[in-house]
Amino acid sequence: MSPYALYAADLVAILVLTFAVYLPRHRRRDLVVAFLAVNVGVLAVSAALAQSTIAAGLGLGLFGVLSIIRLRSTELAQHEVAYYFAALALGLIGGLGTTSIGLGVGLMVAIVAVVAFADSPRLLDRLRQQIVVVDRAIADETALVAHLERLLGGRVHTATVQRLDLVNDTTTVDVRYSAGTLPFSSDEPMGATGVTGYPHAEPQGAGYQAGYERAGSVQPEPLR
Numbered sequence: 001m002s003p004y005a006l007y008a009a010d011l012v013a014i015l016v017l018t019f020a021v022y023l024p025r026h027r028r029r030d031l032v033v034a035f036l037a038v039n040v041g042v043l044a045v046s047a048a049l050a051q052s053t054i055a056a057g058l059g060l061g062l063f064g065v066l067s068i069i070r071l072r073s074t075e076l077a078q079h080e081v082a083y084y085f086a087a088l089a090l091g092l093i094g095g096l097g098t099t100s101i102g103l104g105v106g107l108m109v110a111i112v113a114v115v116a117f118a119d120s121p122r123l124l125d126r127l128r129q130q131i132v133v134v135d136r137a138i139a140d141e142t143a144l145v146a147h148l149e150r151l152l153g154g155r156v157h158t159a160t161v162q163r164l165d166l167v168n169d170t171t172t173v174d175v176r177y178s179a180g181t182l183p184f185s186s187d188e189p190m191g192a193t194g195v196t197g198y199p200h201a202e203p204q205g206a207g208y209q210a211g212y213e214r215a216g217s218v219q220p221e222p223l224r
Helices: 004-026 029-050 056-067 078-096 101-118 141-152 207-216
Strands: 127-134 154-165 170-179
Touching: 004 029, 004 078, 004 101, 029 078, 078 101, 127 141, 141 154, 141 170
Parallel strands: none
Antiparallel strands: 127 170, 154 170
16 A cells, blocks of 8 residues: 555645635644645654654654643634644644555545534524623622623523623623624613613712712812
8 A cells, every 4th residue: 555645635625624724713823834835844744754664653742742731823713723633633644654545535535524524604603602791890700790691692501700800890701602693782871780670789889979979079279
């Protein structure tokens, strides 16, 4: 069995994965270079190890050591990490050449197809995840969820508070929600907490409003 057929199949698979699946959907040029480099590099090293007396387990161990090194680059999304693993797996299958051509090509097709399906924009297209900074400190979870649903116009599934800043009066929340499931509305009257539709106890204390009224009753002196 000639290994060159698997090499060619790997190159075709990574080109399809990069230029037909990833690039039209995400439009990030720098990762195109990264995916191609990772795949071809893994293909070359694994092919060299397969033709030498060094055990393949040693080569896979080296890849494992390299995989734990944190790359000093911009933060990657989880779907981009999945593309990295797919590119690496394609290179290993094509380079090691321990399987038949039919099985190797079948595995490559399966990897590309699974990634293309899982990253499809039509799959779970309403689900969203955002880090939202709310312009008020909201400690009540029910009020916070209701405010986020009105703000985002969707059903909030989880809202994890990452930072509750009582000094600057802000709340940083990791929100998982379904977009477009609720009508957007921000015109409802504000409750005592500053959250629409939730007139709970005043968060600033009972004397806050009275002090505010006293401050508002002071008339400025005329200019002399």
